[in-house]
Each structure stands twice: as structure tokens, then as C-alpha cells.
Amino acid sequence: MKISQQDVILIKNVYLSKGYGHGAHRLLSEFPNKSWEFGSIDTLLKKIRRTGTIDWQRLVEVWDDLQQTVIDSAVSVSRGDSD
Numbered sequence: 464m465k466i467s468q469q470d471v472i473l474i475k476n477v478y479l480s481k482g483y484g485h486g487a488h489r490l491l492s493e494f495p496n497k498s499w500e501f502g503s504i505d506t507l508l509k510k511i512r513r514t515g516t517i518d519w520q521r522l523v524e525v526w527d528d529l530q531q532t533v534i535d536s537a538v539s540v541s542r543g544d545s546d
Contacts, residue, residue: 465503466499466503466504469525469528470497471507473525474490474507474511475507475511477490477493478490478508479511486508487501487504487508488501490504491504
């Protein structure tokens with residue numbers, strides 16, 4: 464399955480901030496609800512190791528969107544709304 468742009472940013476952030484080394488297995492175990500494939504994660508991590516870069520502005524935008532999604536979901540659950 465193709466990794467979404469949001470997931471790419473999440474993976475880069477987690478990988479760079481937590482120092483997972485060659486951690487495709489560790490990322491897969493930390494996010495078991497994602498349907499990422501080992502080969503896709505491994506390839507992405509190799510690219511990150513080569514470049515060591517991350518698009519911080521985009522990361523901030525995605526993080527803000529993610530936070531709002533979590534807040535909206537929590538409010539919906541607390542109200543008893545169904546999806």
C-alpha cells in the first residue's frame with residue numbers, strides 16, 4: 464500500500480526525533496494500525512538516512528491538522544455521535 468504524504472511526514476519525524484537507527488520493524492510495531500509494508504518503510508528510511516532532511520513547514524501544517532482531527536474525534540465520542 465502506498466504511504467500517504469501525512470504518513471511520510473509522521474515517519475520522518477518519529478525516525479529523526481527518536482533515533483530508531485534502521486528501525487523499519489520498530490516503526491511497524493509502534494503503528495500497528497497502519498497498513499504499511501516493511502519494504503516501503505525500509506526504502507523511505509534509507510532515503511531519510513541519505514538526506515537527513517525533513518520538510519518542517521509541512522510537518523507543522525500536518526501536525527496542526529492531525530491535532531484538530533483528534534480534537535474533533537474526541538468531541539464526537541464524548542457527545543455520543545456515530546461516524
